Amino acid sequence: MDSRNHRLCCNENRIGSPILVLQPTLDKAQAFSKDRLATMLRDTPCLKNKVRDPRSRDSGNTTLHKSFPGGHVTIAGSNSPSSLASRPIRVVFADEVDRYPPSAGAEGDPVQLARKRSATFHNRKLVLTSTPTIRDASRIETAYDASDRRRYLVPCGDCGEAHALEWANVRWPEDRPELAIYVCPCCGSAWDDVTRQRAIQKSRWEATAPFKGTAGFHLSGLYSPWTSLGDAAKDFFAAKKLPEQLRVWVNTYLGETWEDQGEQIDDTSVADRREDWGDNLPDDVVLITCGVDVQDDRFELEVVGWGRDEECWSLDYQVIYGDPSGTSSTTI
Known part of the structure; x- marks a missing residue:
């Protein structure tokens, strides 16, 4: 049950x-x-x-x-x-x-x-x-982050230090994931599945944030008595090169949200590519347009120069404050 x-x-x-x-x-x-x-x-x-x-x-x-x-x-x-x-x-x-x-x-x-x-x-x-899904779009992640965020701390049988089980502490010989063991991050002692389950039986919940009316609990598959470390490592080994399979493993075994690793754009490098034309138009401009975005208390307008093949240049951008419903606004 x-x-x-x-x-x-x-x-x-x-x-x-x-x-x-x-x-x-x-x-x-x-x-x-x-x-x-x-x-x-x-x-x-x-x-x-x-x-x-x-x-x-x-x-x-x-x-x-x-x-x-x-x-x-x-x-x-x-x-x-x-x-x-x-x-x-x-x-x-x-x-x-x-x-x-x-x-x-x-x-x-x-x-x-x-x-x-x-x-x-x-x-x-x-x-x-x-089971969590996508980072920053997950209901359960949002709810957990707003809770006291409790983790299940497992004491080491050798050093006595307690910690939450993390996948980073699972190790195996190269190309032999079926031989995976868990390594205590505090003292380096190796746990097989039997040792891990015995340690889990002595675990305790500990909040990592103040309690404000909501208790939150997180558990990964590392605490499961039904999945061995070897089986978990084999699943990870098979999925790690295929993003969609790895996403399933991260969501369902680690109990963590998945973050798409899309290409990141450096806004500084984009800004460095700006050109200052001063009062002159670029030679290739053949048409100029002005677009106006009407807001509740202002107008935001951009003047754009257009060339061949839809190449364009932002020539000017202004914000003009005023009441769009007012009489004087119609003359702006």
């Missing part, structure tokens, strides 16, 4: 609350309810008799809405405005938020719409989870 389902189970069994589970799409919501939620309800003894089978004639339950004593669970898609309306919600679980559309129909950001559903509860809770 993952952490989201564990929290959901606790709310149903002990607290009793109206709950919203938000998935990227309605299809994903249907799949989550059938594949994850239904099996959890079936196999958890304390919940088994609290939520009736939706096939029962008097259950009042459907695939996307399930009632239990003291509350209910609604599973919705972030792309469906109607599923984000109506019922007040105390607990919102927003899953895979980086895969939500920018807007739920014409209603706006789905996370903010879900947040508004909990406004009437003083003890409301919003839980966002996701």
